[in-house]
Amino acid sequence: MTPARDEIVDVQQEDTFTAGLRAAGLKLTSQRTAICKALAGMAGEIHPTVQEIFEAARRYHPGVSLATVYNTLAVLKERGLLYELGPDATGAVHYELDVDTHINVVCIRCKNVIDLPHVSTGMEETVARQTGFQLIGAQMLYYGICPACAPKETAQ
Numbered sequence: 001m002t003p004a005r006d007e008i009v010d011v012q013q014e015d016t017f018t019a020g021l022r023a024a025g026l027k028l029t030s031q032r033t034a035i036c037k038a039l040a041g042m043a044g045e046i047h048p049t050v051q052e053i054f055e056a057a058r059r060y061h062p063g064v065s066l067a068t069v070y071n072t073l074a075v076l077k078e079r080g081l082l083y084e085l086g087p088d089a090t091g092a093v094h095y096e097l098d099v100d101t102h103i104n105v106v107c108i109r110c111k112n113v114i115d116l117p118h119v120s121t122g123m124e125e126t127v128a129r130q131t132g133f134q135l136i137g138a139q140m141l142y143y144g145i146c147p148a149c150a151p152k153e154t155a156q
């Protein structure tokens with residue numbers, strides 16, 4: 001079945017998260033749409049925790065429940081539209097909302113995660129050649145002590 005032209009335009013105007021839910025066959029409830037809007041607003045800016053996503057989504061729709069946030073994140077993760085970066089010192093899991101290949105740099109003191117836009121390292125070619133894989137993405141994480149935390153470190 002070929003979708004009507006109008007339909008294609010409509011889908012392109014949606015953020016990638018809303019489009020992902022639609023593609024997964026989920027009903028776009030106002031709760032889910034609010035969560036997607038919140039995610040789209042944070043993508044490429046911060047690496048939010050579930051709690052932060054929940055609070056941001058509530059600004060669009062006060063009725064959003066934490067359970068729906070978890071369910072929605074699970075569906076989006078399954079579709080490869082976000083992934084978990086792992087827990088910080090408090091145990092809260094941070095999410096990566098920008099799945100384009102980029103380097104994350106995390107500070108082991110303040111747990112701040114900074115994005116470094118794609119820096120070509122030649123690594124992908126090497127990995128693809130040595131494994132025979134057709135690569136579709138990468139997760140890269142560097143860790144260290146950020147400039148804001150470094151002075152405290154040397155003062156000790």
Ligand SMILES: [Zn+2]
Nearest residue numbers: 107110146149
């Ligand atoms: Zn720091």
Ligand SMILES: [Zn+2]
Nearest residue numbers: 096098104115
């Ligand atoms: Zn990132």
